[in-house]
Amino acid sequence: MNYVSLAIKHQPFKTKEEMNQAVRCHIVEHGGHLSATEIEMIHLLSVMHVSIQGWRILKMIRLPI
Amino acid sequence: MIRVMNKLVAYSIITRIESMRPQRGGNGANLYIINPSVTRNVSRGKEVKNVEVPTDSAPEMPDEPLSFKNINNKEFKESLQVEGSHLKNSYREFKKLVFCFIPEKHFFYRLYRSYKAQIKSLETIYAEETLHEVGIQALKAMFSAMKMKDVHNPVGYFSRVVKQKVDDLYFERLMELEESVNP
Incomplete structure (x- = not known):
């Protein structure tokens, strides 16, 4: 399976700024229900998304469990 | 980590797409998508409308928290399913x-x-x-x-x-x- 083309097919944002905006909105919206770890995880994911084409990098790094 | 991801999925902040390996079978790597925030776009749109038509006296609808939860139903998931599912x-x-x-x-x-x-x-x-x-x-x-x-x-x-x-x-x-x- 070609993971990169799959990721490109489903990408919801055109630019990095749009994504950052959405992340901020999510944190504002759900911030009350989320713990620090969960907020950290959203940031981590967004960083990964940017370095992605990064998807592959995400796969290689393996998030720490 | 998995619990955290599950919680984020439950809050519709991210969407998880599971995939299978086409050749050998078995679970492949998951794809995580950060959902665009719907609330902000909708509320902005409403503000703009209110500015354009200030005389509109229709009663305001209660501001429902729009989020991907509403969209994140089965049909939406099916539409996102990986080819060859x-x-x-x-x-x-x-x-x-x-x-x-x-x-x-x-x-x-x-x-x-x-x-x-x-x-x-x-x-x-x-x-x-x-x-x-x-x-x-x-x-x-x-x-x-x-x-x-x-x-x-x-x-x-x-x-x-x-x-x-x-x-x-x-x-x-x-x-x-x-x-x-x-x-």
């Missing part, structure tokens, strides 16, 4: 059937590997459903044979049945071609 069902059905009789992972892997090896070159020729049916029928034949007699090498027996079934498919196709040429 039938593989998922096929693999699961296969696994379910094997685990009914012999719940051993390695035995299942050996069976599935031999099945995949045989149908690999035929995937472009026959429909997925046909090949899947062949596999299921071969499995059933193997298990019924195992009940009747002592099968020394079940995987070998299974692969031989698959081979026979595939040959049958080939002959059927030949017969059809002959009939179409000489009606």
Whole structure:
């Protein structure tokens, strides 16, 4: 399976700024229900998304469990 | 980590797309998508409308928290499903059937590997459903044979049945071609 083309097919944002905006909105919206770890995880994911084409990098790094 | 991700999915902050490996079967890596925030866009749109028509005296609708939760229903998930998701069902059905009789992972892997090896070159020729049916029928034949007699090498027996079934498919196709040429 070609993971990169799959990721490109489903990408919801055109630019990095749009994504950052959405992340901020999510944190504002759900911030009350989320713990620090969960907020950290959203940031981590967004960083990964940017370095992605990064998807592959995400796969290689393996998030720490 | 998994719990955190599950919570984020529950809050519709991210969407998880599971994938299966097309060649060997089994779970592939998950794809995580950060959902765009719907609330902000909608509320902005409303503000703009209110500015344009200040005399509008219609009662305001209660501000429902719009989020991807509303969109994140089954249909939406289905639309996001990975191409070739039938593989998922096929693999699961296969696994379910094997685990009914012999719940051993390695035995299942050996069976599935031999099945995949045989149908690999035929995937472009026959429909997925046909090949899947062949596999299921071969499995059933193997298990019924195992009940009747002592099968020394079940995987070998299974692969031989698959081979026979595939040959049958080939002959059927030949017969059809002959009939179409000489009606």
